[in-house]
Amino acid sequence: MRISIMAAGVAVLALAGCSASEEAAESPAVEMTEHAQTPDAFVRSLYSVEAGGTKVPNEDLTVGAVETPGIWSARTDALIGETEALGEPGEYAYFEADPICDCQDDGGMVLKSVTVTPTGANRADATVVLEWAGAQPVERKTQTFRLVNEGGAWKIDDIVRDQTGAYPQAPLVEAMTRWIAETRAAKAQ
Template identity: 40%
Template sequence: MRVPFPAVSFALVTVAALAGLTGCSDPRPAPTEAAAAALPPGRPAVYAAALEGPEPFVRALYAVYAADGGGLSPLPPGQDPIYGRMLNAMIGADFAKAGGEVPFLDHDPICGCQDAADFALQSVTVTGTGSTTAEAAVVFTNMGEVRHQTLKLIREGRYWRVSDVLVPGEAPLTEQLLKVID
């Protein structure tokens, strides 16, 4: 039996789309820990460390703030690969719902700030919570203030990403965003 051309095209497009959604493996070899550590603080170092494990990933994130105080260069809301898919979707929905006004999330959740100065990472304690999840309890100083927070991490494909940010005395970031976008 011969399959009509449009049906074959649709099947190929569907398979290609599903492959993209499932996170096809990256054919490039993963950088070694030494290679990631050799990169200057910034997105390339964060992406390389995200392949190594949760602790190198978190340390690379905060190294950017300690190096220049500016944090990571912003990407379009909802499209930042340091965040997991669900958190990215929530950030994007918050931005879209704001309709050109200031969104709820108008600060950098990694440092819990809009500005960083005299930034120093004090400690990182990573605890595995599952085969693809971990929590990183972080203590840092920013502008002379000691801050404590926990980054919930998820491994999506080969990369570790931030899935939530927990600050003592506040609801988790994902809960706050859900209230705004719901």
């Protein structure tokens, strides 16, 4: 399964029939392309799917994949492609949840904050706080996007989950690399 659950891809496809003035007035995808030169704007664009909205749409497996070019670094995109190649037809390969919200059900999710910390000339960490107000008690998650600027555009190079919760997870790249090695070993037997 190609990671194709990003909101921006859906919005970009919706723009195909719009005029330039309609795009500017109605589409958060325009905001992404015009303002994604900053890490903050890029990360916020991952959650913007409608005017004023900050939730990631649920993935509908009955609908064809919507590719979202440009959100993953070359390294991470290659790992995602490798997980897909190792997956069984009709089943999830590596991803069983949306990596952008670290969830399977984003209903009621709100992006509460984005804090960007430069980590190098072409690198930055963007820590997001997500909240599901409909959950009782209110559920809150924190994760950090390790970003890299490739070809003048910010991309996700890794995702580090909050390690203080009940189920700490390895960073995305580390976990995918381990999964690939384990899956190759299992298939070689």
